[in-house]
Amino acid sequence: RQSGAEGRAPIAFAPRNRPSALAALLGLIAGRRSIRMMQVYQSGEALARNFARIGASVLVAAQEDFSPEVVQQLRELGCAGIALTEQGADFAAGLDRVTGPADPASPASPTFEMLTSGTTGAAKLWPLTYELLERRFVHGNSVFGEGALANAPPILLCYPLCNISGLYSAVPAMVSGIPIV
Numbered sequence: 001r002q003s004g005a006e007g008r009a010p011i012a013f014a015p016r017n018r019p020s021a022l023a024a025l026l027g028l029i030a031g032r033r034s035i036r037m038m039q040v041y042q043s044g045e046a047l048a049r050n051f052a053r054i055g056a057s058v059l060v061a062a063q064e065d066f067s068p069e070v071v072q073q074l075r076e077l078g079c080a081g082i083a084l085t086e087q088g089a090d091f092a093a094g095l096d097r098v099t100g101p102a103d104p105a106s107p108a109s110p111t112f113e114m115l116t117s118g119t120t121g122a123a124k125l126w127p128l129t130y131e132l133l134e135r136r137f138v139h140g141n142s143v144f145g146e147g148a149l150a151n152a153p154p155i156l157l158c159y160p161l162c163n164i165s166g167l168y169s170a171v172p173a174m175v176s177g178i179p180i181v
Helices: 019-030 044-054 067-077 130-139 166-177
Strands: 011-016 035-036 058-062 080-083 088-092 111-115 126-127
Touching: 011 019, 011 044, 019 035, 019 058, 019 080, 019 166, 044 067, 058 067, 067 080, 067 088, 111 130, 111 166, 126 130
Parallel strands: 011 035, 011 058, 035 111, 058 080
Antiparallel strands: 080 088, 111 126
8 A cells, every 4th residue: 555556556576485474465355456476486587577568667576586687677667666684574675666557457456467388378367256266265274264274283375375286285274273383
């Protein structure tokens, strides 16, 4: 909100499997923001190029992912950048305001746009509504929904948080209060 991004403006999220990314994910979901996931495990040049392609107003990523190429791309597009550390989050230097236009194709209600596998070319964003995620990830997951894991050891988050497997591992566990390692 402090960046001036419109309420329905998509937020690009390039998460590393860290507590700070899980906290940011919960904040974005709680704020009912449209989230466009990005694969963070790539060069700064590729991350900058892919950010430009997805049409978001803000990038949320780990502090070290704000390479010179990414910072330059955000400045050129008039986008804000929020750098995550394990102690919090703050704007990346000089990237505290959205000055560019919001994507006119932004959905009216919040969505989660996940990357496809990219087997037929560049990975594409696939939209999932928050309602679908709630139905499938929380209420439709019998293991989490029935409390079968209430006394189990923490869940190991071994899949990248930016893909559907990582999201499906993390979100139900967080909503159910199950620890994640």
